[in-house]
Amino acid sequence: MRNKKKVISIIVALAMTAASLTACGSGGKGAESAPAAAEGTGNTTAASTEAESSATGSEESAADGYVGSGGTYTMYLRSTFVDWINDLEWYKEAEKRTGVTVEYQKGTSVENDVYTEVDQMVLSNTLTDSTMCKQDQANIYGAQGAFYDLKPLIDEYAPHIKAYLDANPDYESLVTNEDGSIYGLLVEGIQKGSFIFYRQDHFDKAGVDVSGIKTVDDFTEALRTLKAYYKDVPNYYPLNGRETPLRFQSLFNCNSNISAEESNGFYYNNVELGYDVHADGAYTMVETMKKWYDEGLINPEWIAGAFSEGDWEAAMWEGRGSISFDFYTRPAAFNLEGKNYDPDYNMAIMDFFNDTDGNPMKVQTDTRYNQKRATVINAKASEETAKTIIQFIDYFYSDEGQTLANWGVEGISYEEKDGQKEYIVSYDEELAKPDGEMEWSFLSDRFTICKPLDTTAFYSFNSEIVKDAALKLFTDEHLQYGINIIYSDEQSEELATLTASLKDSCDAGIIAFIRGTKELNEDNWKAFLDEMDAAGYTRMEELQLAAYQNTYND
Known part of the structure; x- marks a missing residue:
């Protein structure tokens, strides 16, 4: 059973800010960090309208993978994501095929500020029918009754999501809260x-x-x-x-890593670039990099x-x-x-x-899964609206929905040759289109809707x-x-404090050996390792391992 989250301090902090509820920011479809002019969250936009019909020219008939009957719902999202979605040909086609219209409410363009706005809207009862938030927000607010438990909805109305959960038990374990509920579905990202x-x-x-x-x-x-x-x-x-x-650890077999049995090196907030100084190859890495440095390479x-x-x-x-x-x-x-x-x-x-x-x-x-992008349903939404939302998401877990989201429409954006799909639209030409112009884009590292990933596409x-x-x-x-792990509030707090100084000290020690300001030899290296262990390296690994085991019930 996972450790419970502490929520009292969060609620108190939010209560202090609820009276000053504000929202700002709207970005384009370019870089996520791009600043934007202020814009109220009341700016709502539907992703498709009669006047903005898709360029596909396909028949408006029920989609093969869709099990619902259409409908409309509202969703608060980062403004950058809304702008991306509004320009996507395949998304408009999905709405046309399913009869579902999503009315997006634009939030700030800054991702971290989005989560604060979600906090404020939950507390002030102004949240849209659905939104995207962090997984820990989904679980905290879900357990308090602010979000639907998606598990009964999935069991009754979403056969394709249910099949995905059955086929991916680690994912099911990851999204299942300690009370057995599923409050948010996580986006699958590119590894x-x-x-x-x-x-x-x-x-x-x-x-x-x-x-x-x-x-x-x-x-x-x-x-x-x-x-x-x-x-x-x-x-x-x-x-x-x-x-x-310090990014060459993979060339020397000294990556940080984690499993049910052991945790090695910097894994918390360092999944892609973490190293393990205790690995057999760590000394060789430093020795080799010193050689590169000394020889001007x-x-x-x-x-x-x-x-x-x-x-x-x-x-x-x-x-x-x-x-x-x-x-x-x-x-x-x-x-x-x-x-x-x-x-x-x-x-x-x-x-x-x-x-x-x-x-x-x-x-x-x-x-594999982005724990900062959990799709949730407001508990105040009607059951019919919740059904519309989960069935729209479910469509993208069907074969037809996945093909549409990852490849588009056959004969227009892709074709099949010898059983293999190939794009017939140009990557360079589509991405060169200005903001506001429709495009066939399949950048799955951009948030559009919760769906599985086709890495080949x-x-x-x-x-x-x-x-x-x-x-x-x-x-x-x-x-x-990289492996998804849920850290308790206590673990996150201790790891954040511990690694803030430990990682800097470890980096500095390695750089000193490479530059020759500290002599590299076996005795000095062992003394360095002992120093790092005493500073919290071993404790860090213990916390990471405990979090892994709690996440996957090992």
């Missing part, structure tokens, strides 16, 4: 890793054959060759990056924390760097601008490495360089998948 990408034109000129890079040792030799070839280029370092340089400013994202981009565009290990869409982004600096500019993506025994090293991913709707590499490399063989 993607980072890519090692490189200037193919640099490699060709330096005589480096990328197909020969199988191990970290091979990689180091390639760095040396590049450094020697471009020795006359001022401030040239083959390996460059942004933010933390990695940018020393990056190691020192003095290299901004703009510095990194400039170095990679201007020829002062050849290799990076970063977000999976970055290679395509560099290529878009790179030709303006060098007509030969060609960023490519490298295969992941093997260890010395020939086994693939696994790159970390984020969690997601990666296929991308630039060619990213699509080909993702379909090849983002597989079970090469990925260590």
